[in-house]
Amino acid sequence: xxxxxxxxxxxxxxxxxxxxxxxxxxxxxxxxxxxxxxxxxxxxxxxxxxxxxxxxxxxxxxxxxxxxxxxxxxxxxxxxxxxxxxxxxxxxxxxxxxxxxxxxxxxxxxxxxxxxxxxxxxxxxxxxxxxxxxxxxxxxxxxxxxxxxxxxxxxxxxxxxxxxxxxxxxxxxxxxxxxxxxxxxxxxxxxxxxxxxxxxxxxxxxxxxxxxxxxxxxxxxxxxxxxxxxxxxxxxxxxxxxxxxxxxxxxxxxxxxxxxxxxxxxxxxxxxxxxxx
Numbered sequence: 001x002x003x004x005x006x007x008x009x010x011x012x013x014x015x016x017x018x019x020x021x022x023x024x025x026x027x028x029x030x031x032x033x034x035x036x037x038x039x040x041x042x043x044x045x046x047x048x049x050x051x052x053x054x055x056x057x058x059x060x061x062x063x064x065x066x067x068x069x070x071x072x073x074x075x076x077x078x079x080x081x082x083x084x085x086x087x088x089x090x091x092x093x094x095x096x097x098x099x100x101x102x103x104x105x106x107x108x109x110x111x112x113x114x115x116x117x118x119x120x121x122x123x124x125x126x127x128x129x130x131x132x133x134x135x136x137x138x139x140x141x142x143x144x145x146x147x148x149x150x151x152x153x154x155x156x157x158x159x160x161x162x163x164x165x166x167x168x169x170x171x172x173x174x175x176x177x178x179x180x181x182x183x184x185x186x187x188x189x190x191x192x193x194x195x196x197x198x199x200x201x202x203x204x205x206x207x208x209x210x211x212x213x214x215x216x217x218x219x220x221x222x223x224x225x226x227x228x229x230x231x232x233x234x235x236x237x238x239x240x241x242x243x244x245x246x247x248x249x250x251x252x253x254x255x256x257x258x259x260x261x262x263x264x265x266x267x268x269x270x271x272x273x274x275x276x277x
Contacts, residue, residue, distance in 0.1 A: 003082035004031055007038035010079070021235035024274050025138075032090055032137045033232070035082040040100060040130055042079050047107045048171075060105050067097045090137045099129045111173045112188070116210075119177055120154070127160075128153035131233070138230050142223035145230060151221065152233055155214035159240045162207050163247055166194060166255040176207065194255040204252045208244060215241055231274065238273040239266050 001009075011022070011034050022030050022037075043063050050056040069075035070083050071094045086092065103125025113119040131153030135145055161168070161175040168175060169191050181188070184203040191200075215237060222230060239261065246259045261269075 001078070003078040004035070006078040007031075007035045007082045010038040010041055021232045021239070021270055024235065024270065025232055028089070029137055029139075031082075032086040033134060035079065035086050036092075036130070036133055036137065038079045039083060039097070042077070043101050043104045044126075047104050053108055056108055057105070060101055063101055064098060067094060067101070070094070070097070086137075092133050092136055096129045096133050099125050103129070107173065113175060113177050115179045116177045119175060122175075123154045123157040124150075127157035131156075134233065135230065138232055140223075140226045140229060142225055144221055144223050145226045148218050148222040148230070149233065151214050151218035152237060155211055155218055156236070156240050158207065158211035158214060159244050162204065162211060163243060163254060163259055165191065165204075167258055169194065169255070176203065180206065191255065196253065196255050200255070201252060204254065208248060208252075211244060212241075235270045235273045238269045242269055 022033055025033065043060065046056050046059045046063070050059065063077075066075045066077050066080040070080050070087055075081050075084065083092075083097075087094070087097075103122060106122050106125065113122065128150045131149035132146055135149040140146070165174075165176065172192070174181075174188055174191055176186075176191070178188075181191075181203060184206065185199045186197070186203050189195075190197065219234075219237065222234075227234070242265070243259060243261055246261065247254060250257065250259055
């Protein structure tokens with residue numbers, strides 16, 4: 001199996017919304033974004049699937065060494081090997097790849113976030129940085145597009161947090177800011193024990209409104225000249241916003257349920273957005 005095929009399989013098996021948006025890219029950009037996505041999945045899986053914290057930290061440090069090899073050596077992992085020509089062709093920053101790993105390691109360091117400012121750093125590292133790297137791959141002429149990519153990444157991660165409250169709680173993680181939980185009278189124990197309340201619903205409505213603001217802020221900032229080149233991001237946004245709408249439509253019972261969109265619906269949204277733009 002070639003490094004590119006490994007990345008393709010990794011992306012497809014994830015079932016992620018991102019995979020469906022990649023289909024509309026030219027071959028070289030599709031290969032590049034698939035390799036980047038596979039890298040994100042690999043380092044994320046280290047934290048989510050490893051039960052021994054020290055082993056997870058050691059593995060993340062190994063990935064840091066692989067990033068160094070991508071930029072000046074002979075990496076061992078097939079994803080790192082696939083990224084070697086990608087970082088050169090699209091001038092991807094080594095610092096940004098390392099920031100993604102730093103973001104994943106935050107899951108080992110802090111299962112709670114005091115306020116939205118501290119949560120923003122996490123969202124920046126695990127999502128906005130990916131957005132900035134993706135923008136380089138997709139191509140842009142106006143630097144304002146980078147602000148769009150940054151904010152769209154925040155919107156995506158906030159959507160993930162809203163959708164996955166219950167799933168994260170079962171891993172003893174709560175990404176909802178502590179001060180906002182206190183503001184709405186929701187305790188960590190209630191979330192960890194999946195006890196839904198009227199106050200919890202109000203807290204989630206507050207989170208959903210913020211995510212929606214970030215989507216609007218992002219798309220409003222996308223320069224018209226780069227709209228076509230950034231179409232993949234707009235397809236992702238359509239799918240993620242549909243997920244957020246489905247959370248609302250289903251009653252926001254995210255403590256015990258996880259909203260997912262069907263493959264056919266994701267493809268329909270992708271095609272609809274592609275034709276619209």
